[in-house]
Amino acid sequence: MFKDVLDKLLKGEYSARTIRKAHSQEKKIRGVKNVPHYDLEETARRKLEEILDGGVQYKYARETLIALQYCSNHHHYLTDALLIDDIVSHKRITFNNYLKTSTKEQK
Template sequence: MDSEFEDILDKLLKGEYSARTIRKVHSQEKKIRGVKNVPHYDLEETARKKLEEIFNAGVHSKYAREVLTVLEYSNNHNHYKTDALLIDDIVNHKRIVFNNYLIEYR
């Protein structure tokens, strides 16, 4: 599971996500129900440092952990009609109706 978080962290470090996208991703965190995958502390700390660069402000470890958790979730859940990944819709600034990504379509 850590390899998936490493891929997500790699994208974050390359600057693929804007501050606006990260805020939108983080706003989805409380909507995830059930078991959440949690990143290793080392990955969380690396993400925290990168988020501090992006926001030009201090970032708590909890915020970095939540961002990584939602990024992992959004890379694995598709919209039930359009089949677009949640992260792609967030990056493209589409309106997010979170329940549309909960349905197991396949």
């Protein structure tokens, strides 16, 4: 589940600005949150330390992975653009305008 997001993070597809913006969305996520495995969290923490030029705690790494996963699975109800794509494009984000992408669309 988090493997694809972590792979993109490790490949350097996300800038520091994108990571910070995605992380800021995490506190808005309601309902049951899937939590990444500790090994994935540790790998993400090390990579985030490189990108953000500083010490990153496990909590920040976990929240960032949760937010990136969420952003990769939700699209805007009008434009159909993924939340992560809008964040990367530096668009204004209105969190409630993004809907869950169906499993049919993910395939």
